[in-house]
Amino acid sequence: MSLVKANTYQDASGGSNAVFSGVASPPNSMGFRNRIINGNMAIDQRNAGAATANTISGYTVDRWAVSQSTSGKLIAQQNAGSVTPPAGFTNYLGVTSQSAYSVAAGDYYMIYQMIEGYNVSDFGLGAAGAATFTISFWVRSSLTGTFGGSLQNNANNRSYPFTYTISAANTWEQKTVTVVGDTTGTWEKTTNTGLRLNFGLGVGSTYSGTAGSWAGSNFISATGATSVVGTNGATFYITGVQLEAGTNASAFEQIDYGRELIMCQRYCYVIGGTASFESVGYGIANGSTAVNVIAWAPVEMRVQPTSTQVGTWQVSNASTGFAASSLGVQTGLCGKQSIALGITSSGLTGGALYRIEAANSTASRLILSAEL
Amino acid sequence: MYKLQNQTYMGVTTQAVTFTSEDGAYTTIPMVPDNTDYQQFLRWCEEGNQPLPAEE
Numbered sequence: 001m002s003l004v005k006a007n008t009y010q011d012a013s014g015g016s017n018a019v020f021s022g023v024a025s026p027p028n029s030m031g032f033r034n035r036i037i038n039g040n041m042a043i044d045q046r047n048a049g050a051a052t053a054n055t056i057s058g059y060t061v062d063r064w065a066v067s068q069s070t071s072g073k074l075i076a077q078q079n080a081g082s083v084t085p086p087a088g089f090t091n092y093l094g095v096t097s098q099s100a101y102s103v104a105a106g107d108y109y110m111i112y113q114m115i116e117g118y119n120v121s122d123f124g125l126g127a128a129g130a131a132t133f134t135i136s137f138w139v140r141s142s143l144t145g146t147f148g149g150s151l152q153n154n155a156n157n158r159s160y161p162f163t164y165t166i167s168a169a170n171t172w173e174q175k176t177v178t179v180v181g182d183t184t185g186t187w188e189k190t191t192n193t194g195l196r197l198n199f200g201l202g203v204g205s206t207y208s209g210t211a212g213s214w215a216g217s218n219f220i221s222a223t224g225a226t227s228v229v230g231t232n233g234a235t236f237y238i239t240g241v242q243l244e245a246g247t248n249a250s251a252f253e254q255i256d257y258g259r260e261l262i263m264c265q266r267y268c269y270v271i272g273g274t275a276s277f278e279s280v281g282y283g284i285a286n287g288s289t290a291v292n293v294i295a296w297a298p299v300e301m302r303v304q305p306t307s308t309q310v311g312t313w314q315v316s317n318a319s320t321g322f323a324a325s326s327l328g329v330q331t332g333l334c335g336k337q338s339i340a341l342g343i344t345s346s347g348l349t350g351g352a353l354y355r356i357e358a359a360n361s362t363a364s365r366l367i368l369s370a371e372l
Numbered sequence: 373m374y375k376l377q378n379q380t381y382m383g384v385t386t387q388a389v390t391f392t393s394e395d396g397a398y399t400t401i402p403m404v405p406d407n408t409d410y411q412q413f414l415r416w417c418e419e420g421n422q423p424l425p426a427e428e
């Protein structure tokens with residue numbers, strides 16, 4: 001190996017247009033080469049590895065949602081089936097079909113991630129010169145054949161269906177799809193969905209289109225793609241999902257767990273589940289029946305979040321716990337990082353300071369959601 | 373079923389939307405335009421539905 005040092009490079013005519021051949025451009029290793037958050041399915045704040053209910057729609061591992069037009073056809077779970085992930089990964093998202101369902105024209109079953117506009121604004125979608133980008137992922141299914149997915153804009157009126165082939169059952173395979181960016185349509189570039197990535201698991205003809213080109217339609221998958229929900233017990237496992245600018249799939253961008261978690265927490269922040277008296281913060285009694293409290297999110301959330309109180313919470317003065325209910329965000333006070341909450345109790349002293357805490361239970365949690 | 377909630381602080385009252393799911397989880401949605409849960413609530417209202425009124 002040689003070390004070359006120089007102050008000036010000139011081309012053969014003495015100009016400043018010297019071309020360097022055979023020199024690999026360094027990857028965007030300083031951050032966010034992969035526009036997919038939690039592409040390795042490692043973070044699961046809501047479910048902590050448990051299966052999602054087979055309801056119509058909802059979030060499974062962080063940033064990844066399941067949608068089904070009729071409930072009960074599939075469930076999703078981090079590391080479902082406990083198979084060995086592909087080399088370099090320790091987690092995957094697993095979907096299992098709950099029946100042998102014949103998909104009707106208007107049906108849709110899928111997993112998806114919506115990427116915030118800020119995070120793909122440099123792709124320049126919707127205008128001449130839109131970037132070409134590449135999706136790569138590891139996938140494993142009990143089924144083989146042609147599978148489908150799509151990319152969409154926020155309004156779901158621009159879609160790019162794509163296909164990929166799973167050749168061997170129950171075997172991890174890496175797939176790559178390269179997409180020339182859409183030069184028309186409206187593409188969000190701030191806090192709404194800038195780009196949506198769908199993986200179809202059974203999509204009817206209404207939402208299926210021709211693979212390989214952009215269309216002014218709401219297409220979730222490609223025509224003729226395999227239906228996972230069509231086979232009872234069929235599995236579809238996926239991990240290592242990466243979406244990056246350019247025509248080639250680079251190695252999966254490994255990010256330390258803390259930064260990946262913070263990126264997830266812009267969209268979902270869960271308090272509780274670790275300690276029996278875990279607290280959202282201290283608040284001041286507003287009269288004898290209510291307490292106002294601020295919970296600080298670790299990062300500015302995308303929007304003032306929805307709150308969901310799970311389990312029992314209480315108001316405490318460190319010696320007495322007052323039963324409480326209705327822990328929730330307050331519209332007029334809530335910011336994107338200083339999350340104003342109110343909680344209802346009784347027997348409090350107006351103006352006194354109280355601790356808002358789980359009522360001696362690690363099952364008590366507060367879920368703050370600012371998802372797209 | 374959605375229910376409105378009055379929230380008063382320093383004499384100023386604002387509203388939020390609440391609902392309790394079958395498993396007892398209690399959800400509060402701030403009335404802010406970019407919150408997708410609030411957008412879903414508005415679509416539900418546009419379909420002709422009405423939330424339960426707020427308690428006085």
